Amino acid sequence: MTPAADSSVKSEVRRSTAGHPPDLLVVDGLSVTFRTGREEVRAVRNVSFSLERGECLAIVGESGSGKSVTARTLVGLTGAKAHVTARALTFEGHDLTTLDERGWRAVRGRRIGLVLQDALVSLDPLRTVGAEIAEPLLTHGLTRRGEAARRVLGLLGDVGVPDPARRARQHPHQLSGGLRQRALIASAIAAGPDLVIADEPTTALDVTVQAQIFDLLGRLKDRGAGVLLISHDLAVVARLADRVAVMYGGLIVEHGPAREVLTSPRHPYTQALLAAVPSARPRGTPLSTPVARVTGGAPPSSDDAEGTSRSRGAFAGAGASPASAGGEGASPDPAVGGRVVGVHGGCPYAARCPLADDTCRDHLPSERQGVSCHHPGLPPGAPAQATAVAVPRVVPDAVVPLIEVHGVGKRFRSPDGTWHTAVDGVSLHLHPGETLGVVGESGSGKTTVARMVLGLVEPDQGTVLFDGHLWSGVRERVRRTRRTRIQAVYQDPLSSFDPRHTVERLLGDAVARTGTRGRAAKRARAAALLDQVGLPAATLARRPRDLSGGQRQRVAIARALAPAPDVLVCDEPVSALDVSIQAQILDLLVALQRDLGLAMLFISHDLGVIHHVSDRVVVMKDGKVVETGEVEKLFRDPAQPYTKELLAAVPVLPGVREVAG
């Protein structure tokens, strides 16, 4: 293996040993390998970076690229199965590699605070929030027991938790996602660490909450702490990071000042990542890179590489066994993990890269000026080859809407017996061939509206019409004949599949409901559906749990298309996916909608996604429609303060503000 010598980091190391105060953190040539049974997973490979006080470095990459392993290595918590090597790993000039368990304990929580990925499960559910936050203080003997409670209240106040006294007494399950994330950060910073590592601190949070978390991290930075921010989303880190390191397959493939990396990325993977950010692209242009977009053929994306890798030269004899999907919860898209890339010598990105050639496949590129690529430096934003820009469809008023929702309301009973209003006087129309985006934060009633349109929830007030006929308040017998004309795609396709069935069985059942009989006929139809969503027919034999997140969502879409519906209701269909895979699924939905003339009700909390797919938008808050309008106009010129607030919270890449409107 060619060591990807990191010249700039080297020079920083040299500077730090030449009498100046040492850098806060220096990582040089860090590699982490996991041995599980016969297999070796090279999760982190020869990674180098450094961080100063008051600085924020963002590590960005898709899931499985080794970000979390890097973070955990910095606090010595990679576990017994991990083999860690580094040329240098120093914190404030002290060598971390020589620390014993006792030495590490003095560093953890006290000098380096780690905010673990997934705040929802990172606080002990059986202890109060206050006890969790006080723990680092007590462990490091910084506070006496009696005084801890007061310190906890101060910390909760600092991270912007309202009513700290009550919250401190509560348990994590009683807090919303945003509050839990803040409590977790409070516990990580309680002992006043000089370095804060935040692993995906805003994934799964609403945009406005996201913005508050970033403000909080920004204040830490201003107070002089070093912040190591980890994310799969380039756009999100733009507001905080001073420097960015992009990781792929365990390697840092590009690093540099945030502005440079974000505005003129030079590595093909960084370019693809940026292109995948919905708010950064004009509507109608595809989000995924051209090669990844070739559907029906062999898209060598992380999403699909596994299904097709055996037919590709890059993987011939590489041992990319189909079983590699099993057994690793950490990496839903296993082809990008250390496993596949670790076994051959070339560039890990070669299987997905449009520029890959034989040199790329045989030789690991070494780092030059912050980029590890044999063919770097394509200018940013090169026009995509297929610019099939969809002209916004202007629907004449005369056209009868396919779905009409008139003033519907719905109340639900909470477990404590009180009623709460989920939807309150919502009206909307969906025309044939149109995409209506519904956007709002979680709990704003989007899903309840979707379920009313699907005829799964009866409104308490108001009516729903489908194709001019009453759709709500009628008997199931009346609805049944028309049910197949409205299909749904959900966030988590696994929950609607029986995971033991094969894809053939799942699609076959859906096909059978449309009247297709006979095994061969069903199989042929199922294969055709898979082709429509860009999956090879070989997928028929596989089971959902062995598929990657993106592949599963494609199967879910294929199943929804089986009865040739008129309306597709998509409820957060891409929220659980990495941006690059999210981009492919969005492109697929947009293409299908255009080709099949579907009407789409598209629900998302992500304004970028909504902006990209919708013709018109409905903004919801607390069960009510706040604003509605044609997408470009609404994004350019929002009328309501709430819409403005939402838009202001959207992470925008530097230099693309005007594109996003």
Place this chain on the structure above:
Amino acid sequence: MIAVLIRRAASALAVLLGAATLAFAALELIPGDKVAALLGPATSASEQVKAQIRAEYGFDRPIVVQYLHYLGRLVRGDLGDSYQLSRPVAGLLAEQLWPTAQLALAAIALAVALAVLSAVVTAGRRAGRAVATAWELAAVSLPSFWLGILLLTVFSFQLGMFPVVGGEGISALVLPAVTLALPIAGMLAQVLREGLEAALAQPFAVTARARGLSHTAVRVRHTLRHATVPLATLTGWLTGSLLGGAVLVETVFGRPGVGALTLQAVSNKDMPVVIGVVLLSAVVFVVISAVVDALYAVVDPRLKAG
């Protein structure tokens, strides 16, 4: 909250009623003369005594009336008289309850201490785990009478450290308690370790380590609590093995107690006492379940209603 209490009380009553009904049915189903069954084979009672029993139990009346009558007596705490010992069963049980309770409580305390120690020290550590699993399996599968005799032989007969028989004092409690505790400890330790290992793999355990806690501190302060939750499902098994174990252990060590009383009653077919023991077991089960349920809500706040 009140609804939960009412539901719990109702299910406790149902268990007790079920046990009482089963005992009644068992008596009905014994072939032959019920009076003879109640008296036992050894007694040659006079016709006068038999007539007295018939009248007392109302055997001449319809079965439903007999059943209600029987329940009525139970409610009043009247379990009838032992024909072997010619004394009220309730009084007999009350007398024998304390030695058995002493034994059971000592055994439980010892079992919990052993199990926590074994699980906390070895969870997630490959070498320790193998050793601990070995002793736990042995403890669970060893017959307790065999274990009791082994302990007696070594510590009482050979080393003379503890008395061979008898129920007086702490020293007489040690060997019986160990005998009763070991299988329970083996089972508890396995369930605890499994729970600990599951909890240690959770992100919150990593968070705790990242705050600077030691391995042991994470186990004691965080994961042990999680590991106790699955224990509640063992309540029934635990009650059974305490009572069943007590019968054997009290016999082997010649201790007085409910176990010894039961064995005596069964071998003499002293039905009123047997029925009394069955009902007492049901009460013990109900009480232990209630205590465990209450602890459960303390351990896991997510289980509180609402």
